[in-house]
Amino acid sequence: ASFRFFKILLEAIKRKNAKMASFTEVSTRKATRKDLDGDQDKTQNNREAPAEEEENVVDAEADEGDGDATDAKRKKNQEEEVDYESEEENGEENTDENLEDEDAESEKEERTPGDEEDQNEADGGDSQHLSFMSQTKKEKDRLLQSAESRVNAVVESHPSIQDYTFDTENELWCEVSLALPLMKVYFDISSLLVSLARSTVIHEVKGITRCLLNESANKQGEKELVLNTEGINLAELFRYSDILDLNRLYSNDIHAMAKTYGIESALRVIIKEIKDVFAVYGIVVDPRHLSLVADYMCFEGFYKPLNRFGIQSNSSPLQQMTFETSYKFLKDATMMGAHDELRSPSACLVVGKVVKGGTGLFDLKQPLT
Structure with missing residues (x-):
């Protein structure tokens, strides 16, 4: 998901830079045309102006050369800083690896035949504890390796990505460092990021257009999270039975409920939907009347509308x-x-x-x- 979004973000930044640069070029052309028109009107009155303009042009070109040299020097310094940072990171990684090797060697040296005899004499509880500790250590090592591989994959996915960190516990946030070319065009990258985050589709389920996670209280007064969706795909929701309470799954799509759970569930959906429509206006309808309407719409074994087309049968x-x-x-x-x-x-x-x-x-x- 991060790879796709970062690629979309960098492409959007590239398009934004090109668009802003084209605006600058157009405005520059218009200004030069106006200046040329004004110069043609003043050439007859001022004879000494061309010489002064040539001197100004020479000075401007010299200034532009200084600006180019300054930009090149600044870019070179940034590249050197990036190289220094990469060397420091490599040095830190090497020192960490050396420390791990030294710890492993020291552990090997500390292990003596006497220790092995003590381990053999340990009871079953200690062995279970040691096996549990080894499993947790392996699990931590596996998580660290997966995190490092994820960071490396993100950094290597695009040359403009310099660094990447993320929330290893809950995966609720991530931080990325981008290296963009120096340009005289400025725009608000935060607004671009917000608009892309709202419109970009990273992962989708067919049939569901939007999801909302709301907090509500149950009958016991306890707070719980309820997932509301625009659209429906019951078959896909069944795959997440470990995080969703499928016994409380509900949809106002009568055909989908009848096809998945049977005609009796469609009957209950009809009663509930009619009841909710009248409840908005403060009208309470006798449940027997609602059940009569719902039964007539479903008694043939399938859902049919209560209109002239449904009554044709x-x-x-x-x-x-x-x-x-x-x-x-x-x-x-x-x-x-x-x-x-x-x-x-x-x-x-x-x-x-x-x-x-x-x-x-x-x-x-x-x-x-």
């Missing part, structure tokens, strides 16, 4: 006509010769029949004797 033409586009459903039912058994509440209401629900499920009988 209903077997009652009268119920279809009472919902929407009555003329269309009436025409289709007439042409297809559809039959209605008057079992739905809407069809019963159309013909004035008692709905077969509630008290309409049974009849009252009067005893004759």
Whole structure:
């Protein structure tokens, strides 16, 4: 990730320098044209001006030569400082290696046959402790080697990168030293870095456009981190079960939830989403009404919308006509010769029949004797 971002940053700096330099060249050309136009108007009145201008040009060229020499000298000094720093770092590395070799030799000398006998007589607990210590030491050595290899890889990835350090514990920050060519163009590199950090994509998951890590309180009042995403990719999230609580995974994508967890989960999502929409306006809807709507949208085993397209699968033409586009459903039912058994509440209401629900499920009988 660091390699990619640093390369993008250096390319952006290069483009910014070229852009600023082109602006400087254009402004210089415009100024020289104006000066030439002004000089042509004054040549008839001033005869001695050309000689003075030639002297000024000579002085300017001499000054430019001094400036070039100064820049070259400054660049040479910087290169020498870089060489000195690299030699000092190499010297420090050599001294560290020599110290490690001396420590290893001293440890070998300190080991005597008597010590080996004591180690053989040690109990099982001491051996386990020593093995644990050796494992931790190996783990530390492995981490140090990986950190050094990472630093070397970053420094060698581009000639402009001089030094690189990072947070070895939490990996929350990194610091890089860049060597840029001396130019007379100045711009705010911090603003460029901020804009690139916001727009550059280092690693992405297909289907997820943005992630937000928010802190919230659970039912017990304990604070916990909640990961909110724009977009969905459930299959990719399942790979991170070690850091994510997949039992609390939720998405408002009804089709994705039905495809992954089944139609019952889609039913629960519909109820929750409708409830949340009304809760914004302070409206509380009876859960039985919400479950009725959700059941009707999912009872066929797949999710269908509650509109004229979703109701086309209903077997009652009268119920279809009472919902929407009555003329269309009436025409289709007439042409297809559809039959209605008057079992739905809407069809019963159309013909004035008692709905077969509630008290309409049974009849009252009067005893004759």
